[in-house]
Amino acid sequence: MFPRRTPGAVPTSEPRRLRRAGHRTTVLRAALALALVAALAWAVLVARGEDVRxxxxxxxxKTGIVVLDLSASTSETAFAQTIQKLAASDERVGLVAFSDAAYELLPIGTPGRELLPLLRYFSTEKTNVPPAQNPWDEFRAGTRVSEGLRxxxxxxxxxxxxxxxxxxVSDFEILPDEVRRVAEQVALVRGDGIDxxxxxxxxxxERRARIDAILGGAAVLRESSADAPVRAPEARSLAAAAPWAFLAVAGALVVLVAVNEGLLARLEVGR
Incomplete structure (x- = not known):
């Protein structure tokens, strides 16, 4: 009886001398296969965890709450931009409105699209239709940002x-005694781990200088110019916006595939 030979295998007269190398190749192949499966599973988990917005x-x-200053210039375009961006990405938020006092308008977890009806109360478009009566006109009696944050x-x-x-969302037009209260509330909020x-x-x-002193420039979602867009800090930088974790996993997959092909490629023998 002749020993059975694997189809495509290279015949040799000394198979025992190659047995050790064969075991080593088998172990290496199994290790690379496990690493590839683990990297692929990691890539899937990272991709599922990435925010598609x-x-x-x-x-x-994060669980968000919009804190709206009703004494501010809410007819300005930035207010509409903010509401529309929240609605477009369907971010779930709560809503607290404030002027001299503050109260909760919408509970946390409310879909962003539910904020769109607010825009009609603050629209400045010229039409023949009388403007909708603002239910908060009598509510405005000063500005206490600290109360809204509290x-x-x-x-x-x-x-x-x-x-x-x-x-x-505020014009930050506050009195000198309110500056201290706002700074205290910001410290308390951030002390609780709240962004x-x-x-x-x-x-x-002048207001921007006051804002930077209390909140820091990184917390501001809009530049100083009147027509500047509202956008998150991550949108201003490739380093913050790019999905680096997923790119790292994808790179590891490519390296593992390259190692597999380089070390375990089939030996081509001419006939």
């Missing part, structure tokens, strides 16, 4: 939210 106003993985923080605490994010972002309305240089 492009630079959302509320950071990924109520929003209480809402997150009531709902046991530990990964919150506050999106403050604070600001969409400044009518951002004059």
């Amino acid at each position: 492009q630079a959302p106003l509320v950071p990924s993985g 109520v929003a923080r209480d809402v997150l605490d009531r709902e046991s939210v530990h990964n919150g994010s506050l999106l403050l 604070v972002r600001l969409v400044p309305l009518d951002p004059t240089p």
